Amino acid sequence: MIITTDITKNYGASCVVDGVTLSIPAGGVTSIIGPNGAGKSTLLSMVSRLMSMDKGTVTVDGLDVSKTGSEVLAKRLSILRQDNHMTARLTVRDLVSFGRFPYSRGRLTREDEGHIDRAIGYLNLVELSDRFLDELSGGQRQRAFVAMVLCQDTDYVLLDEPLNNLDMKHAMGMMKLLRKAANELGKTVVLVLHDINFASWYSDFIIAMKHGKVAAQGPADQMIRPEVLSTIYEMDIKVHEIGGQRISVYYE
Amino acid sequence: MPPELSAMASPLIGLRRRAWSRPVLVLLILSALALVSIICFMTLGAKGSWSFVLPFRGRKLLGLILVGYSVAVSTVMFQTATNNRILTPSIMGFDSLYVLLQTSLVFFFGIGSLISINADLHFLLEMVVMIGFASALFSWLFVWQERSLHLLVLVGIVFGIMFRSIVSFMQRLMDPNAFNVLQDSFFASFSRVDTEHLWFAYAVLALVSFGIVRMVNVMDVLTLGRANAINLGVNYKRTITLMLIMVSVLVAVSTALVGPVTFFGLLVASLAHALVGTSKHKYVLPAAVLLAIICLVGGQTALERIFAFDTALSIIIEFLGGIVFIFLVLRRTAR
Numbered sequence: 001m002i003i004t005t006d007i008t009k010n011y012g013a014s015c016v017v018d019g020v021t022l023s024i025p026a027g028g029v030t031s032i033i034g035p036n037g038a039g040k041s042t043l044l045s046m047v048s049r050l051m052s053m054d055k056g057t058v059t060v061d062g063l064d065v066s067k068t069g070s071e072v073l074a075k076r077l078s079i080l081r082q083d084n085h086m087t088a089r090l091t092v093r094d095l096v097s098f099g100r101f102p103y104s105r106g107r108l109t110r111e112d113e114g115h116i117d118r119a120i121g122y123l124n125l126v127e128l129s130d131r132f133l134d135e136l137s138g139g140q141r142q143r144a145f146v147a148m149v150l151c152q153d154t155d156y157v158l159l160d161e162p163l164n165n166l167d168m169k170h171a172m173g174m175m176k177l178l179r180k181a182a183n184e185l186g187k188t189v190v191l192v193l194h195d196i197n198f199a200s201w202y203s204d205f206i207i208a209m210k211h212g213k214v215a216a217q218g219p220a221d222q223m224i225r226p227e228v229l230s231t232i233y234e235m236d237i238k239v240h241e242i243g244g245q246r247i248s249v250y251y252e
Numbered sequence: 253m254p255p256e257l258s259a260m261a262s263p264l265i266g267l268r269r270r271a272w273s274r275p276v277l278v279l280l281i282l283s284a285l286a287l288v289s290i291i292c293f294m295t296l297g298a299k300g301s302w303s304f305v306l307p308f309r310g311r312k313l314l315g316l317i318l319v320g321y322s323v324a325v326s327t328v329m330f331q332t333a334t335n336n337r338i339l340t341p342s343i344m345g346f347d348s349l350y351v352l353l354q355t356s357l358v359f360f361f362g363i364g365s366l367i368s369i370n371a372d373l374h375f376l377l378e379m380v381v382m383i384g385f386a387s388a389l390f391s392w393l394f395v396w397q398e399r400s401l402h403l404l405v406l407v408g409i410v411f412g413i414m415f416r417s418i419v420s421f422m423q424r425l426m427d428p429n430a431f432n433v434l435q436d437s438f439f440a441s442f443s444r445v446d447t448e449h450l451w452f453a454y455a456v457l458a459l460v461s462f463g464i465v466r467m468v469n470v471m472d473v474l475t476l477g478r479a480n481a482i483n484l485g486v487n488y489k490r491t492i493t494l495m496l497i498m499v500s501v502l503v504a505v506s507t508a509l510v511g512p513v514t515f516f517g518l519l520v521a522s523l524a525h526a527l528v529g530t531s532k533h534k535y536v537l538p539a540a541v542l543l544a545i546i547c548l549v550g551g552q553t554a555l556e557r558i559f560a561f562d563t564a565l566s567i568i569i570e571f572l573g574g575i576v577f578i579f580l581v582l583r584r585t586a587r
Contacts, residue, residue, distance in 0.1 A: 050479050074485025081479045087337050088475035088531035098473060102485040106469025152484070 001026050002047060002156065002190070007056030009042050016042045018212035019056070026061075026155070028204035029182050029189045031220075033196055035233055038209040040192045041160050047190075048079035048158050060156060074102035077156040078149045082164045084141075092136070092144045093129040096120055099151025119151035123177065139170035146174070150181060157181065159191040163198060171195075175202040196237075200224040200246050208232045221246060275528045275535035282527075282542035289550030296557045311450065316552065318453055319506045320520075320544030325464065326502035327517030328524065328540050332471050332533070333495040335478070337525070338580050340517045345412025346503045347512035349385055352415040353378050358430050359422045375452060375508060382504045383497050453505045460498050464537070467495070471533040513566060515573025520544045522576050 002024040009017040017039040024030050032040045045051035047058050049065045058065040060077050078099075096119050100112040108116075120129050123143045133141055142162065149157055159178070163171040179202050181187045193199045199206055199220070206223040208216045215232050216223060223229075224246040229237040237250045293313055298305045327340045341347070423431050470491055473481050482488050506513070524540035525531070551565050 048483065050482055069485075070482060070487050071485035074483065079479065079483045084477060084480065086475060086477045086480070087331070087335055088472075089525070089529065090475075090531060094530070094532075095476075098476060098480075098484060101469070101473055106472065149483075 002058070002060050002188075004043075004047060004058045005056050007043070007046055007053045007058060009039070009046060009051065010054055015212055017046065017053075020209075020212075020214055021056075022207065022214060022217070024188070024190055024207070025205060026188050027182070027186065029179060029191070029202055030205040030207065031191055031193045031199040031203040032207045032209060033193055033199050033232075034209035034215065039212040040209050043209065044079070044158055044160050044190070044192055045081075048077060049073060050079060050081075071102060074152070074154070076154055077158065078152045078154040079158040080145055080149045080160065080162065082161040084145060088133075090133055091130050092125055092133065092147075093120065095133060095144050096125075096129075096147045096151050099148040099153070102152060115151050115153060119147045122150060123147040138165045139167070142166060142170075142174070146177070150185075155186075156188045156190065159189070161192050161194065163193065163195065171198065178202070196224065196229065196248050200248065224248060275530055275532070275539070278527045278529075279535065279538055279542070282539055282546065285550070286542045286545045289546050289553060292557075293549045293553045296553060313549065314450060314454075315509055316548045317545055318450065318457065319510050320548045321457065321541050322502040322506035323513065323517045324520045324524070324540035324544040325461075325537060326499045326506070327521040328533070328537055329464070329471070329495050329502075330499045331521060332474050333492050333499070335474070337522065338518075338577070339408075340515075340521070341499055341503045342512060342514045342517060343412075344408030345415060346382075346500060347507045348412045348415040348419070350378065350382060350504060350507040351512060352419050353381055355419045355422050355434060358434050359426060362427075362430065375504075378508070379456070379501060379504045382500045385500070450509075453509065456501060456505060460501055463494070463498060467491070468533045468537070471495075472531065475531045510566075514570060515577055516544070516547070516566075516569050517573075518580075519569065519573035519576050520547065522580065 002022075004020055004022045006019045006021050007017060008015065008019050016037075020039075020043060032043065034040050042051065046053045047060075047065065049070065052066065060073070063073065063076065065073065093116065096116050097108060097112070099119065100108060100115060104112050120126055123146060125140075125143060125147055128136065128140060128144075133144060136144065142165070146159075146162070149159075157178075162174055162178070166174060175198055178189045178191070182189050191203075193203075200223075203220050206218065206220050207214060208223065208228070210232055216228050224239055226237055226239050229239070229248060233250075235250060236252075237248050239246050239248050241247075290313065294306065294309050298309075330341045330344075331337055331339065423434065426434070470486055473484050473486050474491070476484070478488060481491075520540045520543040521536075523543050524536050527543075528535045528539045530536075547569060548565070551569065555565050555568075
């Protein structure tokens with residue numbers, strides 16, 4: 001369970017995350033939705049210690065994120081951001097191998113090799129494993145990064161807008177895979193999403209943010225309702241049930 | 253990952269590690285070239301007794317290797333720590349700080365200070381100030397956390413210009429004799445390596461190298477960028493600070509020995525990355541060092557013995573390095 005208590009982040013005079021108190025249940029897929037500038041990514045960055053908070057605490061399974069050693073947390077929680085600017089020239093396999101760094105500090109054991117092979121297989125990267133990352137398409141590179149994070153073998157996997165730059169097919173593939181990781185591997189997947197229909201279809205729990213605060217939270221079927229979504233996004237959103245799933249329609 | 257996935261494991265073991273052979277091959281070739289340059293440097297055109305020539309040239313050789321090592325390693329580490337391939341410590345004004353230190357010493361205490369204080373003590377003192385400055389600048393930088401690199405670059409360039417301006421101001425006020433002595437020590441010259449601090453410098457470098465060997469794997473992780481490095485459990489602040497301290501020690505060593513060289517580090521670091529073809533530091537670092545040795549020792553030999561030309565190596569190296577710099581900047585904007 002991830003618990004945030006009154007966490008706050010200011011950039012100069014503007015308050016991006018304003019005293020958020022949340023608990024994200026262990027297991028399943030939790031999506032964080034909300035309009036641009038609502039503080040979703042900042043929240044995720046603070047939970048994953050990439051950013052320090054001005055106030056408040058975050059605990060992951062009882063470990064205080066700002067006090068626990070980074071190397072300890074790296075075995076509990078992993079975070080993948082959307083912009084992965086890097087200077088490195090690496091093969092897919094090299095990248096995935098980095099997922100074992102928290103365990104082996106760079107000296108791979110046989111067991112690590114097994115984890116790497118499995119992560120590569122899990123994301124269908126076997127044929128690409130010796131290709132360099134700069135030779136891959138955006139979607140393939142994204143998959144390689146997700147493989148690294150899965151290879152890290154943490155209970156909690158946090159992803160910041162993992163569907164950015166992916167076409168429908170790859171976006172769907174990515175969500176199915178995360179769903180599978182939650183179901184089969186027992187991971188807790190927390191992700192920031194912009195497309196509320198993806199959130200509706202694939203998540204168990206949805207947290208909606210607005211103006212740095214939690215506007216609403218609850219199980220997916222209670223959150224995907226016209227009255228809830230319309231207030232969050234300040235526009236008219238209709239929800240239809242199609243094939244047992246709630247789909248929002250907001251095009252005019 | 254739990255056992256149900258083990259079933260899916262690896263029909264792919266045979267595929268692994270094609271990337272291996274190239275870096276190893278590159279390192280072997282570079283070692284051979286470096287060895288040839290060293291042998292040529294020691295033996296070509298030797299007149300007179302070997303018992304004089306070998307120790308005499310040996311001292312020079314050790315100096316050149318030391319400089320090559322410091323410049324190459326400091327540049328690669330700096331580029332890893334700041335996650336960029338264009339900036340180097342010298343572009344960031346590290347060595348102009350060193351020049352400022354030297355100048356203010358002469359300015360305030362006269363030429364005597366360069367000679368009278370115990371040379372090693374003097375060197376140590378300068379290094380402590382260098383490290384102090386670097387740590388101050390970079391801990392300041394961490395207040396801004398992520399928006400930092402461009403800020404850092406700007407700050408570095410401004411500091412570099414400021415230091416250089418103060419230096420030229422002081423030199424204008426200075427006694428011409430003192431100015432002469434000082435000026436001489438600031439022109440990069442590979443043919444007149446200052447061999448005075450050599451043993452001390454080697455001791456310092458041995459210490460730094462020990463740290464580097466221990467950090468090689470962490471440096472690889474840093475090439476993934478700040479967020480990924482923290483995600484993988486690297487203590488980012490501490491690691492970066494430590495690396496930048498090591499960089500300032502290395503820069504102090506090379507600047508003390510030959511004076512400031514701006515683009516040499518960029519030249520060998522870029523070549524090393526291009527030749528090795530991977531970003532693993534266990535390959536890139538030795539490749540950069542070997543390239544630096546080949547450039548310095550081989551270049552010096554070629555100029556001295558073949559072209560009978562003396563002081564121009566630094567000019568040629570800076571010229572080539574400058575071209576690499578322009579190329580990198582242009583390629584970056586083209587993308």
